[in-house]
Every structure is written in C-alpha cells, then in structure tokens.
Amino acid sequence: MKKWLSTIAMIGAALFAFGAAPVHAQEEAVLDRAPDSSDNLASLQHGAQIFVNYCLNCHSANLMRYNRLTDIGISEKQIQENLLFTTDKVGNTMSIAMRPDDAKAWFGASPPDLSVEARARGKDWLYTYLRSFYRDPARPTGWNNRVFEYVGMPHVLWTLQGIRDAKFEMETDEKTGEKVRRFVGYTQVTLGVMSNVDYDSAVADLVSYLSWMSEPAQQTRKRLGVWVLLFLALLSFLAWRLNTAYWKDIK
Known part of the structure; x- marks a missing residue:
C-alpha cells in the first residue's frame, strides 16, 4: 500500500510541476x-x-x-x-x-x-x-x-x-x-x-x-544531375544500337 501511495504522490507531483494536459x-x-x-x-x-x-x-x-x-x-x-x-x-x-x-x-x-x-x-x-x-x-x-x-x-x-x-x-x-x-x-x-x-x-x-x-552545393548537385541523366540516356542509346548491330546477323 505504501508503495502505491508513493507512486501516486510522484505522479501528482509531476503533474503539478509540469502542468496538467489541456482538456x-x-x-x-x-x-x-x-x-x-x-x-x-x-x-x-x-x-x-x-x-x-x-x-x-x-x-x-x-x-x-x-x-x-x-x-x-x-x-x-x-x-x-x-x-x-x-x-x-x-x-x-x-x-x-x-x-x-x-x-x-x-x-x-x-x-x-x-x-x-x-x-x-x-x-x-x-x-x-x-x-x-x-x-x-x-x-x-x-x-x-x-x-x-x-x-x-x-x-x-x-x-x-x-x-x-x-x-x-x-x-x-x-x-x-x-x-x-x-x-x-x-x-x-x-x-x-x-x-x-x-x-x-x-x-x-x-x-x-x-x-x-x-546544403550549399544543392544547386551544383542539381545541375550535375541533369548532365548525368543526359549522359546515361546517351550511353543507353549507344548500348542499345550496339546490341542491335551485334545481333542483327545472328538468327
């Protein structure tokens, strides 16, 4: 019983110290x-x-x-x-x-x-x-x-x-x-x-x-990102054309 009373007292003190929650x-x-x-x-x-x-x-x-x-x-x-x-x-x-x-x-x-x-x-x-x-x-x-x-x-x-x-x-x-x-x-x-x-x-x-x-480099990052995407698009196109040329005579 004393333990419970002590716990309740601590909770009450905490509410008093920090203020009750808004209703x-x-x-x-x-x-x-x-x-x-x-x-x-x-x-x-x-x-x-x-x-x-x-x-x-x-x-x-x-x-x-x-x-x-x-x-x-x-x-x-x-x-x-x-x-x-x-x-x-x-x-x-x-x-x-x-x-x-x-x-x-x-x-x-x-x-x-x-x-x-x-x-x-x-x-x-x-x-x-x-x-x-x-x-x-x-x-x-x-x-x-x-x-x-x-x-x-x-x-x-x-x-x-x-x-x-x-x-x-x-x-x-x-x-x-x-x-x-x-x-x-x-x-x-x-x-x-x-x-x-x-x-x-x-x-x-x-x-x-x-x-x-x-992020002070964010504008540089965005500009470089555009060029990287363009490079990857070009590389993908060249890889696709190379693949097509390599396999065109193979049936």
Missing part, C-alpha cells in the same frame, strides 16, 4: 507553401543578413563557415564589415557565445543548431512557423505559435511583423465528439516596421537561406 484538442495548422528563391542571389543575401542579425544570437550553425557566403555573392570584405559578429575570422564556423546551460535556464531548452534545420523540418514548416507567432501572456516568453504550440522561443522578429493576438473558437468535432479549439484569425495589436507583404517576403528570403545553408 481540449488543438487543430493541426495547415502549412503554407514557401516561395522558392534558392536560385535568387539577392534573396539569399537578404536571408543571410536576417539570419545573422536575428537568429545567430541564440541559434548556432556550427556546420557552416562564414566564408561559404561567398558562394552567394557576398565578398569576404562585406562579410567582415557587416556579418562577422560572433568571431573575428571569416573561416570560422557560425557559433554563438551563449552557453547551453544558460539557454536551458532562460528558454527551458537549448536552442537547436540551424545548420540542417531546413532539411529536418522542411521549407513549408519553417515558412509557416515564422509567420505564426502571437502574443500569449500565459507563456514564460509572452509568445506562442500556431504551428509549434507552447514553443519556448520568443518572437524575435516581432519588431518587423508587429504584435498580434490569435482568436480561437471552441467547437465539437463531429467524428470524435471532443472539444476542439479552432483557429479563427489574428488581430493586429501594434504595427511592425514592415507591411504584411514585406514581412512574408523577408521570411521567404530567410527560409531560402536556411535551405541553402543546409
């Missing part, structure tokens, strides 16, 4: 299609600027070196003068000064490295996520997200987008009969320095850069 279900957010700007150097350069100024404070990109930005048309001089905030050499990786222990204490978890985040999450997820923050006083950071509910990350781009509140309505699901919280829309509380169109375009540039950073 309603959250509808799944529909992902928006991210614009493809992977071959637009101006878009990639703008995305790199946003990444360094807003994301690199907390998120590292330890698999990426600053000098790889020359592949998208940014000179080493421009990198040193405008983008080199976390180190003094363009050959170094995009690391951050924040320690993982401090990050966990401040945000509840250490922010993930973004080197290959676009490949892990997908461009559409990132594009929708960065445009789905809303004000939530119940959260420690004051922010929540439609795509990633109860996210620990604050809205670092709020000065660009402005502050928004999300509107929800409770409905009963016809299939399950359970209460479901339906998203209705956003209410703009304060304006940002960008219009909605400009902000969506800036996020698209950032996502395009994150996608490029996850």
Whole structure:
C-alpha cells in the first residue's frame, strides 16, 4: 500500500510541476507553401543578413563557415564589415557565445543548431512557423505559435511583423465528439516596421537561406544531375544500337 501511495504522490507531483494536459484538442495548422528563391542571389543575401542579425544570437550553425557566403555573392570584405559578429575570422564556423546551460535556464531548452534545420523540418514548416507567432501572456516568453504550440522561443522578429493576438473558437468535432479549439484569425495589436507583404517576403528570403545553408552545393548537385541523366540516356542509346548491330546477323 505504501508503495502505491508513493507512486501516486510522484505522479501528482509531476503533474503539478509540469502542468496538467489541456482538456481540449488543438487543430493541426495547415502549412503554407514557401516561395522558392534558392536560385535568387539577392534573396539569399537578404536571408543571410536576417539570419545573422536575428537568429545567430541564440541559434548556432556550427556546420557552416562564414566564408561559404561567398558562394552567394557576398565578398569576404562585406562579410567582415557587416556579418562577422560572433568571431573575428571569416573561416570560422557560425557559433554563438551563449552557453547551453544558460539557454536551458532562460528558454527551458537549448536552442537547436540551424545548420540542417531546413532539411529536418522542411521549407513549408519553417515558412509557416515564422509567420505564426502571437502574443500569449500565459507563456514564460509572452509568445506562442500556431504551428509549434507552447514553443519556448520568443518572437524575435516581432519588431518587423508587429504584435498580434490569435482568436480561437471552441467547437465539437463531429467524428470524435471532443472539444476542439479552432483557429479563427489574428488581430493586429501594434504595427511592425514592415507591411504584411514585406514581412512574408523577408521570411521567404530567410527560409531560402536556411535551405541553402543546409546544403550549399544543392544547386551544383542539381545541375550535375541533369548532365548525368543526359549522359546515361546517351550511353543507353549507344548500348542499345550496339546490341542491335551485334545481333542483327545472328538468327
């Protein structure tokens, strides 16, 4: 009996510490299609600027070196003068000064490295996520997200987008009969320095850069892939004609 009481007490303490599960279900957010700007150097350069100024404070990109930005048309001089905030050499990786222990204490978890985040999450997820923050006083950071509910990350781009509140309505699901919280829309509380169109375009540039950073050689790979397929097609045709010529007099 004492063992059972101890187990129940531990479960109760855990629920008290982490909070009870929500009594309603959250509808799944529909992902928006991210614009493809992977071959637009101006878009990639703008995305790199946003990444360094807003994301690199907390998120590292330890698999990426600053000098790889020359592949998208940014000179080493421009990198040193405008983008080199976390180190003094363009050959170094995009690391951050924040320690993982401090990050966990401040945000509840250490922010993930973004080197290959676009490949892990997908461009559409990132594009929708960065445009789905809303004000939530119940959260420690004051922010929540439609795509990633109860996210620990604050809205670092709020000065660009402005502050928004999300509107929800409770409905009963016809299939399950359970209460479901339906998203209705956003209410703009304060304006940002960008219009909605400009902000969506800036996020698209950032996502395009994150996608490029996850595989800087992807455009080269795609171009080489076309030539490889053409070579294999030609080789197959020649092999077929050779086979036909070899066997034509054999019955």
